[in-house]
Amino acid sequence: MNDRLDDIFGDDLANVPFGKPKALPQDAASVRIRETTPEFAERCPKCRGTGRFISYSGRALGECFTCKGKGSKTFKTSPEARTAARQRTAVAKASVVADHQAELKWLSDTLARRDRLPEGYATMLADFQTRLLGGRALSDNQMAVIAKGMARSAQWAQERQQKASEQAVALDVTAIRAVLQTRKKVMVALFTFSLAPAHAHAHGNNPGAIYVKDNGQYVGKIPAGASTFAPGRDFDQSRLPALVEAMADPAAAVKADAARRAQLLLEDPAMTIPCGCCGLTLSNPESIARGIGPICAGKWGF
Numbered sequence: 001m002n003d004r005l006d007d008i009f010g011d012d013l014a015n016v017p018f019g020k021p022k023a024l025p026q027d028a029a030s031v032r033i034r035e036t037t038p039e040f041a042e043r044c045p046k047c048r049g050t051g052r053f054i055s056y057s058g059r060a061l062g063e064c065f066t067c068k069g070k071g072s073k074t075f076k077t078s079p080e081a082r083t084a085a086r087q088r089t090a091v092a093k094a095s096v097v098a099d100h101q102a103e104l105k106w107l108s109d110t111l112a113r114r115d116r117l118p119e120g121y122a123t124m125l126a127d128f129q130t131r132l133l134g135g136r137a138l139s140d141n142q143m144a145v146i147a148k149g150m151a152r153s154a155q156w157a158q159e160r161q162q163k164a165s166e167q168a169v170a171l172d173v174t175a176i177r178a179v180l181q182t183r184k185k186v187m188v189a190l191f192t193f194s195l196a197p198a199h200a201h202a203h204g205n206n207p208g209a210i211y212v213k214d215n216g217q218y219v220g221k222i223p224a225g226a227s228t229f230a231p232g233r234d235f236d237q238s239r240l241p242a243l244v245e246a247m248a249d250p251a252a253a254v255k256a257d258a259a260r261r262a263q264l265l266l267e268d269p270a271m272t273i274p275c276g277c278c279g280l281t282l283s284n285p286e287s288i289a290r291g292i293g294p295i296c297a298g299k300w301g302f
Contacts, residue, residue: 039074039075039076040074040075040076040077040078040079041072041073041074041075042072042073042075042079043071043072044064044066044067044070044071044072044073045066046064046065046066046067047064047066047067047071049071049072050064050071051063051064051067051069051070051071052064052069053065089135092135093134093135093136094135095135096132096135096136096137097132097133097135100132102150103128103132103143103146103150104129104132104133106146106149106150106153107125107128107129107132107146108129109153110125110149110153111125111126111129114126124145125146125149128142128145128146169228169229169231169240170227170228171222171227171228171229171243171244171247171248172227172244172247172248173210173222173226173227173229173247175247175248175249175250176188176193176210176246176247176250177210179193179250180193180194180195180210183299186250186277187275187276187277187278187279188246188250188253188254188257188276188277189242189245189246189253189254189256189257189276190214190215190257190276190279191212191213191214191242191243191246192212192213192214192216192279193210193211193212194210194211194213195208195209195210195211196208196209196210196211196224206221206223206224207224208224208225209221209222209223209224210222212229212243214235214236214239214243217234218232218234219231219232219234219235219236219239220232220235229243229247254276254277254291254292255291257276257291258276258289258290258291258292259291261273261276261288261291262288262289262291265288273288273291275287275291275292275293275296276291276292276296277292277293277296277299278293278295278296280293
């Protein structure tokens with residue numbers, strides 16, 4: 001067989017890639033460098049030098065996978081050099097994270113509403129976030145995807161702010177702010193006013209704002225330091241006069257609401273009357289007539 005191949009191909013047979021290629025001759029300089037380079041042996045951190053894999057119950061289950069049963073590992077670089085390399089890697093990773101704080105914040109805010117995103121897009125953004133938090137830089141195309149998303153989010157936020165400013169209603173909020181200085185939440189004639197935390201990192205993104213609910217449903221807010229009410233999409237414009245009354249004079253609004261409830265109770269004795277300040281159902285006839293319970297009456301000075 002070999003004779004026939006030699007007759008057909010002649011000297012070209014040596015170039016045919018049959019079988020295992022022969023080892024190339026070693027460069028003398030490379031061999032000398034490898035032989036003279038010092039090696040650093042360290043105890044295997046996994047098996048602690050035993051060379052055996054020990055289970056959680058204390059049984060030896062075979063040789064250590066990390067050191068192959070040797071009990072130690074050999075390195076071409078010193079422990080100091082490897083420590084310095086790890087430190088350089090940690091600094092490089094921290095630099096990537098520090099240089100992409102804006103991108104990471106946008107990714108975090110966007111992925112917080114992941115249920116509103118297409119699944120493929122959300123998966124891609126989550127991968128970008130993992131890479132950046134791990135200190136790995138993104139490609140130009142990947143950064144372009146994030147930049148486009150950030151620009152789109154900024155445009156939407158500007159449009160929402162402009163729409164809110166156009167719909168904002170000027171109100172006298174001095175009285176309701178004074179009430180919220182002594183308590184974080186108060187209910188006035190079915191409107192619930194709650195003060196947002198003073199610091200953004202505590203909870204929410206509107207420190208110092210006053211959130212407004214109507215019958216337990218969020219209907220808008222009063223920004224911190226502003227005297228305008230920014231209605232939400234669920235705000236009923238017909239309730240604006242009642243909101244103005246509740247903010248201008250909370251105590252008078254509670255009394256007026258109690259009078260309206262007392263009239264409704266005369267028309268339907270079976271109906272329940274909630275406290276005008278906390279919303280709990282009133283059972284005492286005097287409290288029902290007043291529209292406010294005794295504890296809230298003491299707080300309000302009724």
